[in-house]
Amino acid sequence: MSADAFSLAKERFFRYTEKMGLDRRFPGQSMPEHLTEPDRSVEVRISLKRDDGSVQVCRGYRVQFNDDRGPYKGGIRFHPVVDLAEVKALAFWMYMKTAVVDIPFGGAKGGVAVDYPALSLAEKERLTKRYATVLVDELGSERDIPAPDVNTSAREMAWIMDVWRLIHGRYQRGIVTGKPVAMGGSLGRETATGRGVVFAIEEAAKQIRLDLRGATAAIQGFGNVGSSTARFLAEAGVRVTAVSDVAGAVRDPRGLDIAALRRHAAETGGVAGFPGGEPLDREDLFAEPVDILVPAALEHAITENNAGRIRARLIAEGANGPTTSEAAHILQQRGVTVIPDILCNAGGVTVSYFEWVQNRQEFYWTAEKVDAELRQVMARASREVFAEAARHDCCLREAAYRIAIERVATAAAARGVQ
Ligand code: GLU
Numbered sequence: 001m002s003a004d005a006f007s008l009a010k011e012r013f014f015r016y017t018e019k020m021g022l023d024r025r026f027p028g029q030s031m032p033e034h035l036t037e038p039d040r041s042v043e044v045r046i047s048l049k050r051d052d053g054s055v056q057v058c059r060g061y062r063v064q065f066n067d068d069r070g071p072y073k074g075g076i077r078f079h080p081v082v083d084l085a086e087v088k089a090l091a092f093w094m095y096m097k098t099a100v101v102d103i104p105f106g107g108a109k110g111g112v113a114v115d116y117p118a119l120s121l122a123e124k125e126r127l128t129k130r131y132a133t134v135l136v137d138e139l140g141s142e143r144d145i146p147a148p149d150v151n152t153s154a155r156e157m158a159w160i161m162d163v164w165r166l167i168h169g170r171y172q173r174g175i176v177t178g179k180p181v182a183m184g185g186s187l188g189r190e191t192a193t194g195r196g197v198v199f200a201i202e203e204a205a206k207q208i209r210l211d212l213r214g215a216t217a218a219i220q221g222f223g224n225v226g227s228s229t230a231r232f233l234a235e236a237g238v239r240v241t242a243v244s245d246v247a248g249a250v251r252d253p254r255g256l257d258i259a260a261l262r263r264h265a266a267e268t269g270g271v272a273g274f275p276g277g278e279p280l281d282r283e284d285l286f287a288e289p290v291d292i293l294v295p296a297a298l299e300h301a302i303t304e305n306n307a308g309r310i311r312a313r314l315i316a317e318g319a320n321g322p323t324t325s326e327a328a329h330i331l332q333q334r335g336v337t338v339i340p341d342i343l344c345n346a347g348g349v350t351v352s353y354f355e356w357v358q359n360r361q362e363f364y365w366t367a368e369k370v371d372a373e374l375r376q377v378m379a380r381a382s383r384e385v386f387a388e389a390a391r392h393d394c395c396l397r398e399a400a401y402r403i404a405i406e407r408v409a410t411a412a413a414a415r416g417v418q
Pocket residue numbers: 073074075076145146147148149150177178320345346348349350352
C-alpha cells in the first residue's frame with residue numbers, strides 16, 4: 001500500500017527538523033513530534049437528504065492541527081477523494097503556510113467526501129449547513145475559522161455563518177473568511193490566492209532573472225486559483241499558452257485570450273471546446289515549452305512520471321501539495337526553480353487574515369489597500385525564503401519550511417507544556 005499524503009508530508013518534515021537540529025535545540029521537548037501531531041481530528045457523519053427524498057451518508061472531517069501561533073485557520077473542501085489523511089496533510093500545510101507569511105494563525109482544514117458539483121443548489125445548501133451544524137462547537141473567530149477551498153466559495157461561507165448565527169443567537173463576522181462582501185467579506189479575497197501566486201512569481205522572476213514581459217506560462221487547473229492566476233499573469237504581460245482543467249485542455253502558442261476563456265468556462269463548465277485555441281491532451285500540458293508552469297488543481301499532479309518532461313524554468317505551486325518528493329528531487333537536479341505551495345499560494349489565507357482584521361475593527365479597506373498589503377506580505381516572505389535558501393544552500397521548499405519550523409517551534413516552546 002502506498003503511503004498516505006500525511007505520512008509523506010511528515011517524512012519530508014522530519015528530514016528538515018533533523019537537519020535543523022531541532023531536538024538538540026529544544027532538548028527534552030519532543031519538538032518534531034509536537035509539531036506533527038494534530039491537536040484534534042474530528043470525523044463526522046453527514047447525512048444529506050437528496051431532492052428525491054433519499055438519504056446519502058457522507059464522511060466529513062475537520063482537523064485542527066496546531067494553534068501555537070494563533071487560532072486554527074483553513075479552508076473546507078467538498079470532493080470525492082477527501083479522507084482523514086488528506087485533511088490532516090492539508091491542515092498541516094496550512095499551519096506551515098501561516099507561519100511562512102507570518103500571520104497570527106495556526107492551521108486547520110475540513111472537508112466532506114462528496115461529488116459536490118453534481119448536487120442541486122438546495123442539496124448543496126443542506127450539505128453545507130449540516131456540516132456546519134455538526135461541527136458548530138468547534139468554530140469561532142478566536143477558535144477555528146473556515147474559508148473556501150476546492151469546490152467551496154463565498155456562498156458556502158455565508159451558509160456556515162448563518163448556521164453559527166442561528167445557533168449562537170448573535171452575529172460574529174470573523175467566524176468565517178472568504179464570505180460575501182455584503183456580509184463583511186473583504187474586497188480582493190476571492191482573487192487573493194491567484195494575485196498572491198503572481199506576486200510570488202514576480203519576486204522569483206527577479207531572483208532568477210526571468211523577464212516576465214513576453215514570458216510564457218501553462219496552468220493546470222482553472223478553478224478559482226488557476227483562473228485568477230491566468231488573469232493576473234496575462235495582466236503582467238505573460239503569455240498564457242496552455243490551460244487544463246478536470247475535463248480537458250487547450251493551447252495557443254500565441255497566448256490564450258484569458259477573459260474569453262473564463263467566459264467560455266463559466267458558460268460551458270470547462271475549458272474544453274474553447275474556440276480560441278486547439279485541444280491538448282491534459283497530461284501533455286506539463287511538457288509544454290513554457291517558462292512558467294503553475295499546478296493549480298489537486299495534490300500529486302507532478303510525479304516522477306512527468307517531472308522529467310517539464311520544460312519550464314519556474315514552477316509556481318498554486319495548489320497544495322502538487323509535487324511529490326520524488327518529482328521534487330528530479331526537478332531540483334534539473335535546476336528548475338520551484339516556489340513551494342506554503343509560500344506560493346499563501347495569498348488566500350493572507351487576505352483571509354486581512355478580512356478577519358477588518359471584521360474585528362468593523363472598518364473596511366479599499367481593494368487597492370488589500371492588494372498593496374498583500375504584495376508587501378508576499379514580497380517580504382519571498383525574499384526571506386530566497387535568503388534562507390542561499391544561507392543553507394538548499395531548495396526553496398526546505399528554506400520555507402526552515403522559516404516556518406523556526407517560528408512554530410519558538411511559539412510552542414514559549415507556551416510550554418502542561
Ligand atoms: N483554502 C485556502 C488555502 O488552502 C485558504 C485558507 C484560508 O483562507 O483560511 O490556503
